[in-house]
Structure formats: C-alpha cells, structure tokens
Amino acid sequence: MNISLTSDLESWVTEQVKTGSYLSATELICEALRSLKNREVIQQHRVSKQNFVDELKSSDKIDIIPLNQKLNSTEKKLYLLRAKLQAGENSPIVKDFNAEHFISGLHRKYAQ
Numbered sequence: 001m002n003i004s005l006t007s008d009l010e011s012w013v014t015e016q017v018k019t020g021s022y023l024s025a026t027e028l029i030c031e032a033l034r035s036l037k038n039r040e041v042i043q044q045h046r047v048s049k050q051n052f053v054d055e056l057k058s059s060d061k062i063d064i065i066p067l068n069q070k071l072n073s074t075e076k077k078l079y080l081l082r083a084k085l086q087a088g089e090n091s092p093i094v095k096d097f098n099a100e101h102f103i104s105g106l107h108r109k110y111a112q
Contacts, residue, residue: 003029052076055083 005013013025022028071079 052080055080 016022
C-alpha cells in the first residue's frame with residue numbers, strides 16, 4: 001500500500017523519525033492509525049452511553065441511575081427492561097384491542 005502525504009506531513013514524519021521518536025515512517029503511520037482507531041472506539045462508546053442515558057431519561061422510570069455509577073452490560077439491560085416495563089404500565093389502555101389480530105400481525109412480520 002502506498003500513502004501520499006502533503007509536504008507538511010511528510011516533513012513532520014521525516015523529522016519524527018530523524019529525532020528518534022519513531023524508528024521508521026511506517027511505525028509512525030501505524031501508531032497514528034491505531035490512535036485514530038482508538039479515538040473512534042471511544043467516541044462510539046460515548047455515543048452508546050449517551051443513548052443509554054437518554055433512553056432511561058425518556059422512560060417513565062422514577063429512579064434514574066446516577067450518571068457516575070458504573071454498570072455492566074447485564075445491569076444496563078435490566079435497567080432498560082425495568083424502564084420499558086414501567087413505561088408500559090403507565091401507558092393508556094387501548095380500546096378495541098384485538099389480541100389475535102395483533103399476534104398474527106407479529107407472526108407475519110417476524111416469523112420466517
């Protein structure tokens with residue numbers, strides 16, 4: 001694989017290798033790409049965490065988890081499940097609900 005760099009970046013890479021910060025340009029580029037990849041993973045984690053918090057806040061759950069509390073995956077799922085169940089309990093009763101029609105619709109949509 002060949003990579004083209006701007007003259008500024010090429011000079012900077014050369015200087016980093018010359019000063020001994022990196023053994024080669026390849027080492028520097030690999031380190032830069034690993035760093036970029038890690039930054040993206042951290043960003044995805046932040047978005048996922050924020051989505052989780054937003055979902056909890058939007059539910060009708062009364063006892064929201066303190067934001068500084070660390071939760072494992074199972075605990076998060078349990079909190080979300082409880083919040084969804086509570087939201088269901090708080091939702092209005094649907095008039096003229098046909099359970100058989102509803103279930104057959106679910107079967108058509110999801111059974112394959």
